[in-house]
Amino acid sequence: MNILIFLILGFLTSILFPPYFFLPLGFIIFPFLCLIIEKNLKKLNNTQSILYSFSFAFAFFISLLFWLKNPFFVFEETKNFFLISVFLIILLSLIFSVIFFIFLRFNKFIPTLFLVPIIFISFEFIISIILYGFPWISFSLIISSNDYLILLPKYFGTLLTSYLLLQAYCLPYIFLQKKINYYELRNFLIILIPPIIILIFSNILFNQNDKDYTKKIDIEIFQLNFKNNIKVNSSERLDTIIDYVKNSSSELLIFAENNYPFLIKDVRFNKIQNFIKEGQTVIIGGSRLETNKYYNTLLNISSSKISYFDKKILVPFGEFLPFRNFLSFLDIISGPEDFSSGVQDRIININKKLNYIPVICYEIIFYWKIINNKNINSDFIVNITNDTWFGKYLGPYQHFYFSKLRASEFNKPIIRVSNNGISGIINSDGKIISFIELNKSRSIRLNINFKDNNKYYKMHYYLNIYFLIILLLLAVPNFRNK
Numbered sequence: 380m381n382i383l384i385f386l387i388l389g390f391l392t393s394i395l396f397p398p399y400f401f402l403p404l405g406f407i408i409f410p411f412l413c414l415i416i417e418k419n420l421k422k423l424n425n426t427q428s429i430l431y432s433f434s435f436a437f438a439f440f441i442s443l444l445f446w447l448k449n450p451f452f453v454f455e456e457t458k459n460f461f462l463i464s465v466f467l468i469i470l471l472s473l474i475f476s477v478i479f480f481i482f483l484r485f486n487k488f489i490p491t492l493f494l495v496p497i498i499f500i501s502f503e504f505i506i507s508i509i510l511y512g513f514p515w516i517s518f519s520l521i522i523s524s525n526d527y528l529i530l531l532p533k534y535f536g537t538l539l540t541s542y543l544l545l546q547a548y549c550l551p552y553i554f555l556q557k558k559i560n561y562y563e564l565r566n567f568l569i570i571l572i573p574p575i576i577i578l579i580f581s582n583i584l585f586n587q588n589d590k591d592y593t594k595k596i597d598i599e600i601f602q603l604n605f606k607n608n609i610k611v612n613s614s615e616r617l618d619t620i621i622d623y624v625k626n627s628s629s630e631l632l633i634f635a636e637n638n639y640p641f642l643i644k645d646v647r648f649n650k651i652q653n654f655i656k657e658g659q660t661v662i663i664g665g666s667r668l669e670t671n672k673y674y675n676t677l678l679n680i681s682s683s684k685i686s687y688f689d690k691k692i693l694v695p696f697g698e699f700l701p702f703r704n705f706l707s708f709l710d711i712i713s714g715p716e717d718f719s720s721g722v723q724d725r726i727i728n729i730n731k732k733l734n735y736i737p738v739i740c741y742e743i744i745f746y747w748k749i750i751n752n753k754n755i756n757s758d759f760i761v762n763i764t765n766d767t768w769f770g771k772y773l774g775p776y777q778h779f780y781f782s783k784l785r786a787s788e789f790n791k792p793i794i795r796v797s798n799n800g801i802s803g804i805i806n807s808d809g810k811i812i813s814f815i816e817l818n819k820s821r822s823i824r825l826n827i828n829f830k831d832n833n834k835y836y837k838m839h840y841y842l843n844i845y846f847l848i849i850l851l852l853l854a855v856p857n858f859r860n861k
Contacts, residue, residue: 689721
């Protein structure tokens with residue numbers, strides 16, 4: 380075996396993801412991976428198994444997540460710490476190689492055809508929940524550019540969609556074997572036919588029950604493209620924001636995360652409120668200080684009322700320093716003070732008829748922490764962010780396509796406003812209605828219609844359990860034979 384083969388396979392896997400979307404490659408990569416595992420890796424010793432799987436993972440992550448170094452180069456003081464991003468890539472690669480090794484060495488009854496997608500999905504799930512969680516590696520993201528396949532997360536959720544996609548990619552492996560294994564082919568069909576049936580009948584049944592459009596609102600979003608420079612004239616930036624407010628007649632005006640240029644010590648915005656018209660609402664992000672605690676805040680401002688939501692899922696090393704007592708030498712990266720997590724319910728009312736779910740920055744990737752019983756009936760989602768830290772290439776695109784996944788998965792429109800892009804309005808099917816390109820300064824105005832959509836999200840949990848049971852039942856005969 381040659382390590383170079385695994386490095387190449389890892390790199391090729393990364394270009395299945397945004398912004399590349401070379402989807403057909405998956406039908407080559409994963410069958411070949413199945414073949415290698417079946418013919419070679421099961422014969423290797425423990426060290427070799429870990430080394431080869433680590434090589435695959437490292438090539439995959441270094442290509443997919445190389446943009447993680449970009450935040451360290453925004454300021455001169457932090458550029459020498461960029462190796463922290465490499466450490467994260469090495470850590471993820473080690474976790475993958477350990478999971479790969481455990482499944483390979485202790486599996487006695489799961490056929491390779493099903494083992495490969497199970498390994499990848501187990502990794503996807505585990506890194507989402509350990510420590511602070513990093514659910515950025517989602518194979519559902521592969522189909523986020525396709526307006527037809529993007530419907531899969533609506534009916535099956537993110538995790539199950541990832542599994543079904545990888546299982547489909549592994550199908551050619553059946554025909555690469557010297558003799559077609561009809562047992563594996565039968566089980567493959569048993570796994571994939573039920574989702575197809577569920578998809579067809581759900582689409583017919585639920586679409587018939589969907590109500591007509593009952594609510595609408597005139598929205599304008601603003602991509603200001605402010606630079607991450609704390610030395611700029613904040614008054615000029617505020618004047619720019621006020622000019623947009625004065626000149627807009629839209630009902631809902633949305634700016635990006637931290638577009639408000641001053642530290643908010645008292646939640647009063649007279650300068651903005653003086654120009655807000657009756658029935659108009661302004662959403663803008665800013666940094667807030669209360670009782671010596673800092674918050675990353677989304678502000679909902681009308682002419683007579685101000686409400687807000689403080690970010691709950693904070694970025695390690697960005698908004699707080701993990702294990703600060705032991706890592707105080709890294710203060711220069713995250714600052715001497717940590718941001719605090721918010722306590723408000725994740726829902727804000729615009730008026731008596733419309734409300735939305737506030738989501739700040741990378742909170743959008745934590746799909747199981749956004750929807751709850753209090754906000755599941757909300758009308759839409761507002762995701763404000765500042766992707767200037769992510770660079771010009773991979774990061775902003777990956778972040779944007781996560782919003783497409785969430786719109787489909789939650790069956791709710793998402794209004795995404797990023798300081799430098801990509802900003803856009805996405806409908807409840809995950810399709811882009813309109814967007815602003817990366818690093819452009821402009822605005823979009825649209826009339827958005829809402830309807831009381833079905834809550835598919837409630838059934839995702841039960842579908843995950845159902846397919847887990849199916850996999851276990853299919854493994855039982857093989858286990859008995861072994």
